[in-house]
Amino acid sequence: MAARIGRALVTGASAGIGAAMARELAARDVEVVLVARRSERLSELSEQLPTNAEVLVADLADRAGRDLVAERLASADRPVDLLVNNAGLGIYGALASQDPDRIRALIDVNVTALVELTRAALPGLLAREVGGIINVGSTAGYLPGPYSAVYGATKAFVRSFTEAVSEEVRATPVHVLLLAPGVTRTEFQDVAGVPEGAFPAALTGTADQVARAALDAFAAQRPVCVPAAADRVVVYGSQVVPSRLTRRLRASVMRRFVA
Numbered sequence: 001m002a003a004r005i006g007r008a009l010v011t012g013a014s015a016g017i018g019a020a021m022a023r024e025l026a027a028r029d030v031e032v033v034l035v036a037r038r039s040e041r042l043s044e045l046s047e048q049l050p051t052n053a054e055v056l057v058a059d060l061a062d063r064a065g066r067d068l069v070a071e072r073l074a075s076a077d078r079p080v081d082l083l084v085n086n087a088g089l090g091i092y093g094a095l096a097s098q099d100p101d102r103i104r105a106l107i108d109v110n111v112t113a114l115v116e117l118t119r120a121a122l123p124g125l126l127a128r129e130v131g132g133i134i135n136v137g138s139t140a141g142y143l144p145g146p147y148s149a150v151y152g153a154t155k156a157f158v159r160s161f162t163e164a165v166s167e168e169v170r171a172t173p174v175h176v177l178l179l180a181p182g183v184t185r186t187e188f189q190d191v192a193g194v195p196e197g198a199f200p201a202a203l204t205g206t207a208d209q210v211a212r213a214a215l216d217a218f219a220a221q222r223p224v225c226v227p228a229a230a231d232r233v234v235v236y237g238s239q240v241v242p243s244r245l246t247r248r249l250r251a252s253v254m255r256r257f258v259a
């Protein structure tokens with residue numbers, strides 16, 4: 001990697017894109033700190049990696065869990081050069097029928113944790129003039145998402161927040177990247193309750209492809225990474241086609257699956 005990255009902390013490392021990111025970082029000779037709730041998964045992964053791996057079990061929907069990870073990021077002992085804010089979850093279906101506690105957890109993990117951990121990591125990175133942050137958004141952050149309204153809005157927040165912070169540090173050696181994957185084959189769809197058939201298999205990428213593209217984009221100091229070409233078309237389209245058309249189209253497609 002172009003930047004001097006010795007150690008990275010990856011949230012949501014027990015599955016999907018986060019686990020792939022940890023494997024890809026270790027393959028690039030980076031030590032990793034693995035964060036998630038499922039400790040056995042993290043221990044299993046840490047044993048498979050070729051570099052040193054630390055396990056930090058934390059629930060990012062809880063303030064105590066977020067504080068634990070924030071303290072680790074701020075620690076001068078075994079400093080973290082790259083934060084990957086990847087942990088996240090979705091909920092599909094009509095807003096009126098969604099569980100308020102799950103909505104709260106989704107916002108706490110996708111937004112509150114991402115902001116607090118970015119804030120915790122930045123001062124040390126700026127002081128040491130090294131590394132940076134990869135925030136995992138989504139192509140869902142580019143379009144209002146009827147029937148995944150809260151999820152899409154959290155990813156729109158991640159996009160806006162990350163692009164803004166990226167600009168704040170642009171003149172420093174610290175780099176901040178927005179990673180915006182499209183549909184990717186992970187546990188995400190099961191956890192979110194995505195209806196069967198809502199996303200054609202041909203449109204889905206793998207977590208390994210996403211992780212490689214993200215780390216290459218970070219090394220190249222790019223501000224945004226949308227890994228798949230088809231998703232880059234969607235992102236471009238979202239900027240030129242009026243939102244009233246794209247949101248209606250999306251609502252009419254999703255209604256077939258969730259009604």
Ligand SMILES: NC(=O)c1ccc[n+]([C@@H]2O[C@H](COP(=O)([O-])OP(=O)(O)OC[C@H]3O[C@@H](n4cnc5c(N)ncnc54)[C@H](OP(=O)(O)O)[C@@H]3O)[C@@H](O)[C@H]2O)c1
Pocket residue numbers: 011012013014015016017018035036037038041058059060061062086087088089090109136137138139180181182183184185186187188189191
């Ligand atoms: N898959 C897609 O289609 C897709 C597309 C665009 C963007 N993304 C984004 O990519 C990121 C990773 O998603 P994925 O597809 O890899 O999903 P995944 O396979 O379901 O993995 C989600 C990860 O987040 C962790 N997590 C969830 N809730 C947590 C909590 N309360 N505290 C700590 N960790 C928590 C999970 O760990 P534990 O359950 O062990 O805590 C798991 O490691 C998310 O931000 C997602 O929004 C995914």
